[in-house]
Amino acid sequence: MRGDREKANENTRMNREGENSMKDKRAAGCHFHFDNNFAKGQSTFGGIDLYQIGEICCESGYEIAPHLQFCLELSCIVSGSGYFIIDDQQVPVREGELLFNAAGHMHTIRTDTTGPLRFVYMGFMFNEEAGDEFAGMHDFFQSAPFHHAKDTYNLMMPFFRNIDEFYSQKPHSQIMIKNYLEEIIVLAYRTFTEKDGPAPRYAPAKSAHSVGYTVYSVIRYIDNHIFELKSIRMMAEQLGYSYTYLSHTFKDKTGMTLQRYINHKKVEKALELLKYGNISITQVADRLQYETVQSFSKAFSRIMGYPPSHYVALQREANRPLSE
Numbered sequence: 176m177r178g179d180r181e182k183a184n185e186n187t188r189m190n191r192e193g194e195n196s197m198k199d200k201r202a203a204g205c206h207f208h209f210d211n212n213f214a215k216g217q218s219t220f221g222g223i224d225l226y227q228i229g230e231i232c233c234e235s236g237y238e239i240a241p242h243l244q245f246c247l248e249l250s251c252i253v254s255g256s257g258y259f260i261i262d263d264q265q266v267p268v269r270e271g272e273l274l275f276n277a278a279g280h281m282h283t284i285r286t287d288t289t290g291p292l293r294f295v296y297m298g299f300m301f302n303e304e305a306g307d308e309f310a311g312m313h314d315f316f317q318s319a320p321f322h323h324a325k326d327t328y329n330l331m332m333p334f335f336r337n338i339d340e341f342y343s344q345k346p347h348s349q350i351m352i353k354n355y356l357e358e359i360i361v362l363a364y365r366t367f368t369e370k371d372g373p374a375p376r377y378a379p380a381k382s383a384h385s386v387g388y389t390v391y392s393v394i395r396y397i398d399n400h401i402f403e404l405k406s407i408r409m410m411a412e413q414l415g416y417s418y419t420y421l422s423h424t425f426k427d428k429t430g431m432t433l434q435r436y437i438n439h440k441k442v443e444k445a446l447e448l449l450k451y452g453n454i455s456i457t458q459v460a461d462r463l464q465y466e467t468v469q470s471f472s473k474a475f476s477r478i479m480g481y482p483p484s485h486y487v488a489l490q491r492e493a494n495r496p497l498s499e
Contacts, residue, residue, distance in 0.1 A: 211229055248298040252272045255292035449490065
């Protein structure tokens with residue numbers, strides 16, 4: 176009898192915990208959600224039918240209910256971490272990653288318990304006007320229930336610019352939206368198909384030892400790896416040059432030290448992120464591989480003449496409605 180009573184008490188306790196957990200999940204929600212939904216044929220851009228595009232920031236513990244994916248959907252994780260569940264497979268996602276869902280599969284999104292999950296997304300399908308330039312893309316995207324990779328092409332920026340076009344509806348926005356949609360889709364395709372393939376070349380083989388091509392290979396490498404670049408030595412090893420040769424050659428041909436050039440490119444990217452990405456200074460510093468936010472602020476101030484916090488304040492003032 177005593178064992179039965181203890182078991183009953185344990186069941187009651189577990190039921191209460193389950194009810195409290197469900198209440199917590201229902202209480203959790205979104206910090207913000209900017210969503211644009213379109214019926215079939217309502218929003219067509221060349222060979223692309225757009226069904227939805229937007230941004231959402233889910234609170235810790237929030238779950239988007241299971242739903243059948245009726246179109247192709249690409250999500251870019253801006254910050255935080257969580258889980259995308261496709262059918263019965265749970266895929267952990269974090270800041271700086273892409274997740275592509277194929278049509279015809281069950282889809283659930285669950286935020287991690289450690290903090291909010293913020294991501295941008297778009298749902299689309301190719302239509303009959305999609306020409307040879309999109310040949311094979313649809314088949315690839317539908318070849319698996321999902322594709323998951325690091326965002327090596329920084330799709331977050333064209334994503335944000337495109338959402339901004341929907342928000343502001345400036346003259347010729349339709350042209351810009353079409354261009355951004357195509358850019359996002361092509362770069363996503365490259366990301367997923369290149370992640371296990373050979374490393375891209377940065378200088379033509381026929382001029383591998385040309386000083387001019389050496390400098391150009393450095394410039395191309397920096398542009399393509401700005402979020403991964405930690406040191407000149409690492410870059411020199413990747414390109415097959417010595418640190419001394421690379422640094423001397425770059426300074427000789429450009430009149431600028433290689434480190435100074437990298438600093439300028441990082442601040443250039445920081446300006447872009449702070450203007451369009453609506454992410455914190457700390458996140459920008461982390462994404463650009465600075466050891467601390469203080470070191471990022473010093474590098475930023477050295478080039479711009481003022482700290483990143485001042486730039487953020489200027490952008491906030493510029494975007495403030497005139498009626499305020």
